[in-house]
Amino acid sequence: MGALWLILPGLTLICAGFAAPLALLARQSLDVFVPGRIGAVEGMGLTGENYRQLLTPAFLGLVWQTLWLGIATATVATAIAMPMAWAIVRRLSPRLRSLMLGLTFALVFLSVLVKIYAISMTFGAVGPFRPVLLALGINPNGRGYIEFVVAAGLVHAALPVAVLSLVGAVQNLDPRLLDAAGCLGAPRWRVHLDITLPMVRPALVSAWLIALTYAISAFVIPLVLGRGRVNFVSNMIYTRFSEIANYPSGAAISVVMLALSLITILLVARAAR
Amino acid sequence: MSIGSNTVMRGAWQDRLAGGLIWALLGVTLVFLLLPLVVAVVMSLDSRPFLGQLPPPSLSLQWYAKVFTSDYIGPSFATSLVVALVAVALNATAGTAAAVAITSGRLPGSRLLAQLFLSPLVVPAVVIGFGLLLVLARLGITSGIGRLMLGHIVITLPYAIRACMASLVGQDRRLTEAAAILGANEWQAFRSVTLPLIRTGIITGAIFTLAISLDDVAVSMFLVDRQNITLPVALVTHMRAAFDLTIAAIAVMAMVFTAFVVLILDVTLGIDRVIGQGLYRSEKENS
Amino acid sequence: MTDTLEFDAVTKQFGAVTALDGVGFSVKQGETIALLGPSGCGKTTILRLIAGFEQPDAGRVLLGGRDMAGLRPYQRNVGLLFQHYALFPHMTVAENIAYGLRYRGTPKAEVAARVTEMLRLVRLEGMADRRPDQLSGGQQQRVALARAMATRPELLLLDEPLSALDARLRQDLRTELRDLLAETGTTAIVVTHDQEEAMSLGQRIFVMRAGRILQQGIPDEVYWQPQDRFTAEFMGRVNWLDGSFVTGAAGPVFRTPGGWEIAVPALPSGQAGATELCLRPESIEMVGADHGIRTDTGTMRGVLEQTTLLGPTRILSVRLSDGQSVEVAMPNRSQAMLQVGSFVMLAVNGHNGAFFGA
Numbered sequence: 001m002g003a004l005w006l007i008l009p010g011l012t013l014i015c016a017g018f019a020a021p022l023a024l025l026a027r028q029s030l031d032v033f034v035p036g037r038i039g040a041v042e043g044m045g046l047t048g049e050n051y052r053q054l055l056t057p058a059f060l061g062l063v064w065q066t067l068w069l070g071i072a073t074a075t076v077a078t079a080i081a082m083p084m085a086w087a088i089v090r091r092l093s094p095r096l097r098s099l100m101l102g103l104t105f106a107l108v109f110l111s112v113l114v115k116i117y118a119i120s121m122t123f124g125a126v127g128p129f130r131p132v133l134l135a136l137g138i139n140p141n142g143r144g145y146i147e148f149v150v151a152a153g154l155v156h157a158a159l160p161v162a163v164l165s166l167v168g169a170v171q172n173l174d175p176r177l178l179d180a181a182g183c184l185g186a187p188r189w190r191v192h193l194d195i196t197l198p199m200v201r202p203a204l205v206s207a208w209l210i211a212l213t214y215a216i217s218a219f220v221i222p223l224v225l226g227r228g229r230v231n232f233v234s235n236m237i238y239t240r241f242s243e244i245a246n247y248p249s250g251a252a253i254s255v256v257m258l259a260l261s262l263i264t265i266l267l268v269a270r271a272a273r
Numbered sequence: 274m275s276i277g278s279n280t281v282m283r284g285a286w287q288d289r290l291a292g293g294l295i296w297a298l299l300g301v302t303l304v305f306l307l308l309p310l311v312v313a314v315v316m317s318l319d320s321r322p323f324l325g326q327l328p329p330p331s332l333s334l335q336w337y338a339k340v341f342t343s344d345y346i347g348p349s350f351a352t353s354l355v356v357a358l359v360a361v362a363l364n365a366t367a368g369t370a371a372a373v374a375i376t377s378g379r380l381p382g383s384r385l386l387a388q389l390f391l392s393p394l395v396v397p398a399v400v401i402g403f404g405l406l407l408v409l410a411r412l413g414i415t416s417g418i419g420r421l422m423l424g425h426i427v428i429t430l431p432y433a434i435r436a437c438m439a440s441l442v443g444q445d446r447r448l449t450e451a452a453a454i455l456g457a458n459e460w461q462a463f464r465s466v467t468l469p470l471i472r473t474g475i476i477t478g479a480i481f482t483l484a485i486s487l488d489d490v491a492v493s494m495f496l497v498d499r500q501n502i503t504l505p506v507a508l509v510t511h512m513r514a515a516f517d518l519t520i521a522a523i524a525v526m527a528m529v530f531t532a533f534v535v536l537i538l539d540v541t542l543g544i545d546r547v548i549g550q551g552l553y554r555s556e557k558e559n560s
Numbered sequence: 561m562t563d564t565l566e567f568d569a570v571t572k573q574f575g576a577v578t579a580l581d582g583v584g585f586s587v588k589q590g591e592t593i594a595l596l597g598p599s600g601c602g603k604t605t606i607l608r609l610i611a612g613f614e615q616p617d618a619g620r621v622l623l624g625g626r627d628m629a630g631l632r633p634y635q636r637n638v639g640l641l642f643q644h645y646a647l648f649p650h651m652t653v654a655e656n657i658a659y660g661l662r663y664r665g666t667p668k669a670e671v672a673a674r675v676t677e678m679l680r681l682v683r684l685e686g687m688a689d690r691r692p693d694q695l696s697g698g699q700q701q702r703v704a705l706a707r708a709m710a711t712r713p714e715l716l717l718l719d720e721p722l723s724a725l726d727a728r729l730r731q732d733l734r735t736e737l738r739d740l741l742a743e744t745g746t747t748a749i750v751v752t753h754d755q756e757e758a759m760s761l762g763q764r765i766f767v768m769r770a771g772r773i774l775q776q777g778i779p780d781e782v783y784w785q786p787q788d789r790f791t792a793e794f795m796g797r798v799n800w801l802d803g804s805f806v807t808g809a810a811g812p813v814f815r816t817p818g819g820w821e822i823a824v825p826a827l828p829s830g831q832a833g834a835t836e837l838c839l840r841p842e843s844i845e846m847v848g849a850d851h852g853i854r855t856d857t858g859t860m861r862g863v864l865e866q867t868t869l870l871g872p873t874r875i876l877s878v879r880l881s882d883g884q885s886v887e888v889a890m891p892n893r894s895q896a897m898l899q900v901g902s903f904v905m906l907a908v909n910g911h912n913g914a915f916f917g918a
């Protein structure tokens with residue numbers, strides 16, 4: 001019986017703060033929207049209207065934007081993190097290795113707000129690169145460039161985490177396997193294609209998945225770096241709440257977003273098997 | 274068979290090219306990661322009262338002084354700190370207790386329970402925040418710092434429980450049994466054997482809790498009210514409203530604080546040890 | 561004709577550790593040599609230098625007369641069998657064996673033929689599609705061997721090829737490996753810390769210690785005529801007898817402080833002052849209980865203190881009446897007369913002895 005008492009406080013917290021909200025979201029997404037009102041209006045029944053209203057090119061474009069930028073940044077972050085983890089583990093002297101690990105650790109823990117503020121100053125419309133951008137014919141206020149800055153923010157946030165999660169996998173890769181391949185005549189780059197990548201594939205997939213779920217549920221990065229021009233689905237939930245106070249619609253978007261991230265996780269997990 | 278017939282200098286130049294390209298990529302990445310932070314440091318020292326081109330003509334600490342005289346930073350920081358500390362305290366108690374219960378093996382459906390406790394990890398924070406807002410509004414709770422506390426506990430509890438469970442799973446159940454045979458009751462056995470062993474788990478969980486709570490925007494955005502605003506929410510609002518270099522000063526202070534914490538972690542726990550050296554020597558080729 | 565391998569005064573340092581200190585030797589075509597030494601003495605380092613994973617700090621490595629300096633592993637034609645095999649876990653047996661051929665531009669049909677041939681050589685027909693984790697330790701060892709030999713390397717390096725196997729299997733595979741190397745005419749270096757393995761596989765043995773080669777020679781020479789205490793002890797059980805060399809009536813003899821005399825071959829010049837005789841246990845024979853008869857040259861007497869059974873042989877520890885202790889190897893035929901504490905008579909053959917302490 002002791003175990004039951006031990007788990008009760010935590011269970012209460014999770015039920016009240018997590019299970020109940022999700023249940024209510026699902027329920028409320030089926031409510032009829034009455035301007036200015038939170039909660040269902042008695043006797044109005046259930047409706048699929050909130051979901052139907054989402055079938056607009058604008059919302060689908062938003063979903064596409066979120067997915068596309070998420071996949072792109074997760075891929076870039078993982079692709080860079082792999083050689084980086086390799087270099088840290090296998091190529092650096094112990095001192096440099098400690099230094100780089102410490103730096104990566106610090107970047108993981110550094111506030112995302114600090115990162116995006118720094119990025120918005122550096123790559124923003126008035127940052128030090130402004131002359132470079134103008135010289136290259138890039139409009140710093142153009143949508144394409146803003147998308148790039150949002151992606152930069154996502155990569156900046158996801159990369160250190162990916163590096164740390166790959167460091168372990170690289171460390172546990174037996175270097176003798178690579179020596180064996182080299183000794184049998186494979187050039188270094190072939191060795192990495194033939195041996196390293198297949199061996200660290202599970203770690204790569206999980207790093208990619210972590211980066212992807214992080215990116216598609218990102219909120220503050222598109223909020224600040226997107227400058228209102230580039231939005232993610234998460235931002236739209238907030239707008240539904242703060243600007244037009246349409247709670248049933250916000251709930252419907254939340255359900256869609258939850259489904260989106262769960263489906264992504266399941267698909268990737270299945271593909272990795 | 275002679276060497277030449279079988280092995281020519283094949284592959285060497287591709288190797289060097291690929292190696293060079295990768296080092297270059299890593300260099301660029303390092304610059305990408307660090308340059309914004311350097312820019313923030315430089316701008317925070319700008320002596321001009323407006324946002325101008327880099328580099329600043331002269332340096333000053335005016336923005337740092339403004340941090341301490343600002344009317345919103347102090348109170349919102351206090352709110353953040355209180356919320357974070359409450360979350361740490363509750364996670365360390367309720368979270369540790371739940372982790373102990375789940376791993377004790379004396380609870381039916383412990384696998385399912387573990388999944389329930391970890392599931393907030395896969396739900397976008399915005400969804401949690403919005404759902405909480407709806408629940409609390411339904412209960413008539415439309416203001417108060419308690420809303421923030423609940424929200425922060427929900428998003429940090431999985432991390433605390435996971436860290437605790439990781440250190441508990443690695444632990445040998447026979448140790449507590451040995452303590453019991455030696456005459457300790459359950460609580461004494463927990464205090465004298467289990468707790469010391471899962472201390473690192475609890476500390477790890479607390480560090481994650483602090484880091485996530487002090488940085489959260491997505492959940493807090495829905496739960497703040499006029500009296501209770503967290504620092505990140507206040508900063509985001511100001512970031513979007515006007516370009517104020519006070520934020521750069523705060524950012525630099527956060528960097529210094531983070532570096533300091535990591536340094537302490539390195540000295541006390543040893544980052545190399547936390548991550549582990551791996552099974553194999555580093556392959557130092559001197560070719 | 562040039563040697564297949566010439567290792568010329570090579571020094572290798574890892575930070576403060578000197579792994580190799582001016583090591584030089586050469587290997588002739590078709591020959592198998594054994595590198596023997598305790599853990600950490602630098603055996604693997606020698607192989608890694610030959611294979612090109614490390615570069616010497618001083619000295620040269622020549623393969624077929626060509627200096628290997630700066631050549632990457634894949635630019636040398638050397639096969640290496642790793643200490644724990646290092647089979648690619650995500651490839652089948654056949655893919656493992658074919659791996660090296662892929663990078664030598666071998667035509668597809670020939671690759672398949674060569675894989676089949678190698679599988680037959682190591683007697684693993686029918687296992688081509690298994691993965692390494694579906695094989696026993698001995699089978700893995702043979703796949704590793706097949707993979708290393710498939711490219712027909714100019715020189716095959718074997719790093720403790722049998723150490724991961726249990727004792728029985730080790731003996732079987734030892735014979736198999738020796739026959740395979742002979743059959744294919746492969747030039748090979750076998751690294752081991754097991755002196756039996758070294759003696760049965762190597763046509764020549766190089767004894768190493770702390771980054772140096774102490775002695776090299778054919779197995780019998782290294783076993784019977786060790787040039788230093790370390791080699792003597794490392795090659796097997798050994799007795800050290802104190803005494804001095806004198807010229808007796810019937811030729812040179814070794815006289816112990818207790819007055820026993822052992823006939824020995826003429827001392828090599830320069831060892832006239834030797835004070836120790838080094839004898840293998842099998843050079844001493846127990847001839848029976850001590851009946852207190854007179855003492856001839858070549859006999860000793862003492863008390864049997866302990867017996868240790870090693871299967872085919874039994875080791876007897878005998879305390880001589882002058883206080884020295886010797887070990888005697890005796891075929892394990894009968895258990896008679898082995899009362900601990902009884903007096904025994906020993907017959908000593910000094911002609912296989914080695915001399916120390918000059």
Ligand SMILES: Nc1ncnc2c1ncn2[C@@H]1O[C@H](COP(=O)(O)OP(=O)(O)OP(=O)(O)O)[C@@H](O)[C@H]1O
Pocket residue numbers: 554557574575577578579597598599600601602603604605606753
């Ligand atoms: N990459 C390296 N970095 C640092 N020291 C090394 C490295 N490789 C070898 N050493 C050191 O060099 C010495 C010789 O090592 P080596 O691996 O050659 O020994 P070994 O004779 O093969 O031993 P074993 O029988 O245990 O395999 C050891 O002291 C070892 O610690």
Ligand SMILES: [Mg+2]
Pocket residue numbers: 603604605643719
């Ligand atoms: Mg070795």
